[in-house]
Amino acid sequence: MNAAMNPTPVQPVPQPLLSARQLSVRFGGVLAVNNVSFDVQQGEVFTLIGPNGAGKTTVFNLISRIYTPTSGEIDYLGPQGLIRLTEQAPQDVAGLGIARTFQNIELFEHATVLHNLLIGRHTQRKTGLWQDLLFTRTAREAELKAREKAEEVIEFLDLQHHRDAMVAGLPYGVRKVVEVARALCTEPKLLLLDEPSSGLNVEETEDMAFWIQDIKNDLGITVLMVEHDMTLVSKVSDRVLAMNQGEVLAMGTPREVQSDPGVIEAYLGSVDDVSSLRRQTA
Numbered sequence: 001m002n003a004a005m006n007p008t009p010v011q012p013v014p015q016p017l018l019s020a021r022q023l024s025v026r027f028g029g030v031l032a033v034n035n036v037s038f039d040v041q042q043g044e045v046f047t048l049i050g051p052n053g054a055g056k057t058t059v060f061n062l063i064s065r066i067y068t069p070t071s072g073e074i075d076y077l078g079p080q081g082l083i084r085l086t087e088q089a090p091q092d093v094a095g096l097g098i099a100r101t102f103q104n105i106e107l108f109e110h111a112t113v114l115h116n117l118l119i120g121r122h123t124q125r126k127t128g129l130w131q132d133l134l135f136t137r138t139a140r141e142a143e144l145k146a147r148e149k150a151e152e153v154i155e156f157l158d159l160q161h162h163r164d165a166m167v168a169g170l171p172y173g174v175r176k177v178v179e180v181a182r183a184l185c186t187e188p189k190l191l192l193l194d195e196p197s198s199g200l201n202v203e204e205t206e207d208m209a210f211w212i213q214d215i216k217n218d219l220g221i222t223v224l225m226v227e228h229d230m231t232l233v234s235k236v237s238d239r240v241l242a243m244n245q246g247e248v249l250a251m252g253t254p255r256e257v258q259s260d261p262g263v264i265e266a267y268l269g270s271v272d273d274v275s276s277l278r279r280q281t282a
């Protein structure tokens with residue numbers, strides 16, 4: 001058999017988990033997002049950075065379906081195959097394997113850590129109201145599975161010590177981890193983290209970086225985050241998308257984006273800021 005009859009096998013290109021195409025969002029006279037396209041690959045940590053008002057949160061809210069784009073679309077490789085995410089109802093997003101945390105923690109303050117996790121898991125429940133009320137076998141099995149998952153996540157994120165504590169009494173850094181835990185209880189394919197380091201001190205931010213790496217490496221979950229702390233961004237991101245005034249400025253590895261002249265000028269502003277960024281990411 002000659003070489004022409006036995007060609008080198010072509011490696012299949014992995015399908016992106018999420019593909020945003022030419023997204024634009026207009027709020028009255030403000031073009032918050034202008035023709036933004038990007039792919040998020042399966043298993044990567046993809047981070048949106050940019051100065052205040054760049055449009056990061058708006059892009060984030062398009063993915064979690066809080067907003068609908070003025071134009072453009074987002075495709076997503078969900079548990080049932082490729083779907084047009086921008087056509088899904090907001091309340092269906094969690095059921096599609098997309099979980100999120102919030103910049104300002106949104107937990108039930110007067111419930112324990114375990115109960116918050118069980119509530120988070122509720123989006124996965126396939127049982128109906130009557131099954132739950134009558135506590136049928138299916139409902140019992142779902143309840144058992146929810147508890148197993150919650151315990152597994154508590155152990156994974158080292159929250160055993162806080163398992164039965166009221167959220168209201170926990171330090172802020174622990175609450176941030178509980179929010180991540182609640183999201184993980186839904187067994188997401190895509191985890192959206194909105195400024196995971198906001199409000200955390202240096203040590204807590206380092207811990208958060210470890211958790212994000214473990215979530216990616218040990219659980220194989222794809223992470224898309226908005227983040228300002230460049231130390232955290234550089235440590236955990238595979239790729240970074242820098243935005244400014246609603247537009248894409250640069251996309252690439254943290255190092256590539258950080259040395260992009262457009263990013264340095266628009267995002268960092270001054271030479272002092274650039275040196276401080278280099279020190280942080282060295």
Ligand SMILES: Nc1ncnc2c1ncn2[C@@H]1O[C@H](COP(=O)(O)OP(=O)(O)OP(=O)(O)O)[C@@H](O)[C@H]1O
Pocket residue numbers: 027030031032050051052053054055056057058059
């Ligand atoms: N619901 C809204 N109604 C009107 N304007 C909005 C709305 N949401 C965002 N904007 C505007 O869109 C632009 C982009 O805002 P966005 O919150 O997406 O930026 P950001 O990059 O997340 O900023 P930050 O880092 O401060 O959170 C800003 O000019 C903002 O004022």
